[in-house]
Amino acid sequence: MNKRLNILVTGCGGDIGQSLGKILLKSPYTKNLFGIDISDKNAAKFIFPNFSVGLRIANCEYLKKLEAFTDDNSIDIVIPIAEPELRFFSENSVLDSIGNAKMITASSKALEVGFDKYKTAQFLEAEGFPFPRTYLAKDITTIQSFPVILKSRTGSGSKNIYKIDTMDEFQFYTRNNIEDYVVQEFITDKNGEFTCGLFRSSKGEIRSQIFKRELISGYSGYGEVIENKTITSLLEKLAVRLDLVGSINVQLRISENSPKIFEINPRFSSTVLFRHLFGFEDLIWSIEDRLGLKLSDNRKDVVGKKFYKGYEEYIK
Known part of the structure; x- marks a missing residue:
């Protein structure tokens, strides 16, 4: 072109x-x-x-x-x-x-499912994906086992996400707007947390990249590219079941030796630049696909490569 x-x-x-x-x-x-x-x-x-x-x-x-x-x-x-x-x-x-x-943008079904945390859980359950049990906060009268995760049904990023250890804490955080919260099974991060770039073209070609990451102030502050065939297979299945066209971000933790999806962000994510530097150029592929061009491919073996989130100052 x-x-x-x-x-x-x-x-x-x-x-x-x-x-x-x-x-x-x-x-x-x-x-x-x-x-x-x-x-x-x-x-x-x-x-x-x-x-x-x-x-x-x-x-x-x-x-x-x-x-x-x-x-x-x-x-x-x-x-x-x-x-x-x-x-x-x-x-x-x-x-x-x-x-x-x-x-x-990501395609319509990915947006609809990903932007509603309860719909995400319903979709994952209906499609047979492993996921943390998720309930509407307004339907809960008591919680039998702590900790749990309380998160905004429509929130994004790390905002309005709380680890809850008591009913008093649950009632405190939901006191003003219980309608907007879901309660989710807590999955420990002792086996790691994974953030995954997932791209599918309009012709059905699927590409993914997996980071094992650590959060710093709510962002992916450090991560390592890993290879995990189970997660890759799960991502490919997810892309098809979502009728995905475009790029999204999928977050997982491992529980009972199985990766469980706890978040689908139907947009480019905060790791998009790191992925790009590692040859996973989902922004460029999205442009090429939207224009009907053949997808470029600069991917290479980067398993074991690490990223570190830094900061840059600007003065005017």
């Missing part, structure tokens, strides 16, 4: 958006790189050559203004990153295009 693209990343101010910006700046597919966020108090404005502040999703003019922006700047590809935006697009079936620009 000779044509280079005008690419827009929305919700670009967070760590995922900034990682995508760093990848796209070096991509041969990028002609002009644009970023929009609801605030300019983040480092994205130093990464995206064309950065601007946009409207919040709750603004009734949001979609109209975004369409106008894509037209005014001849945007070819839009990549939404912020979960409120992705939820909005999913719920309103705006997943193909905005104006004349093509959109890149």
Whole structure:
């Protein structure tokens, strides 16, 4: 393909958006790189050559203004990153295009299942996947065995996730909004925690990469690429059952010698840049697949390679 693209990343101010910006700046597919966020108090404005502040999703003019922006700047590809935006697009079936620009998101079933933690559990159970037992908090009168995990049904990342050891703690954290919480079986991380990049093309080609990771301040601060045929097989089955097209992140822990899926994040994840540096270029593959191009393949044997999350300062 000779044509280079005008690419827009929305919700670009967070760590995922900034990682995508760093990848796209070096991509041969990028002609002009644009970023929009609801605030300019983040480092994205130093990464995206064309950065601007946009409207919040709750603004009734949001979609109209975004369409106008894509037209005014001849945007070819839009990549939404912020979960409120992705939820909005999913719920309103705006997943193909905005104006004349093509959109890149995970496919509709992956978004629907992944953005609702209770639906995730229901899906995994119905499809026969190993998963931690999960209940609606509002349906619970007593908890027989502690600890358990309390998490927002619609939350993202590590926000609103609590390890609960008593009924008093359960009642404290759910006192204001019990409707939005699920209670999940606690799985110890003594056998490790795994975060997995999972990509499936529109033609059904599946690619995955597994990190055994450690969380630091809620993020994947350290990790190692591993090979695990059981997890790989599980991921491939998941991609098919989800009717996945695009890239998602799957998190697992091992219990009773079986990997159990406890989270499906239907978007690019915070490890997208690490994966890219290891040859798992799911952002680039997503662009190629959306344009109907043959997928590139720079994967290599990186089992045992490690990543470390660092920080970078910007001064203006």
